[in-house]
Amino acid sequence: MGVRTTMVFGMARIAVAVGGLALATAASSEGAPKQYTVAMANMNYGALPGAAKVGDTIVWVNKDSVPHTVTARDHSFDLRVAPGQSGRMTLQKAGNFPFYCIFHAMMRGTLKVAAK
Ligand SMILES: [Cu+2]
Incomplete structure (x- = not known):
């Protein structure tokens, strides 16, 4: 008992x-942590999140029929996204990260990541 x-x-x-x-x-x-989605369409990146923080995730969705990349100029990230696919990236460090697509030099942007 x-x-x-x-x-x-x-x-x-x-x-x-x-x-x-x-x-x-x-x-x-x-x-x-938040999750943001950024489209890659018509050979361009869609709107980037304005308030992303370390620990947040960005899902890049490639709506084009060609592969794209999200490649930081300082090499802190390098994501390849096949046509019709998506890829996710968890933000590791704070800062402003200019990036581009290694296949299409005119595709570029700057990802702003705030500290946690
Ligand atoms: Cu591209």
């Missing part, structure tokens, strides 16, 4: 712990 009482008490403790975790997650959702 003594063992069973302990088991029930243990279950109750777990339930409280899980509830507390859910509450903490909801409270800190403002600082949670």
Whole structure:
């Protein structure tokens, strides 16, 4: 009998712990990583996120029928995206990153990444 009482008490403790975790997650959702989508279409990059932060993810969607890349001039990232495919990139460091497509020199942009 003594063992069973302990088991029930243990279950109750777990339930409280899980509830507390859910509450903490909801409270800190403002600082949670965000996901942005940037299209690559008509040989150009779409609108870039203006408030991206370290830890956020950018999904690059290639809507063209040719491959594109998202290549930082300082080589901090180099993503290849096949036609009709998408690729994701998690932002690792803060700064302004000029980038281009290695296949199409006229495709270029600057990704602004704020500190976390
Ligand atoms: Cu390209």
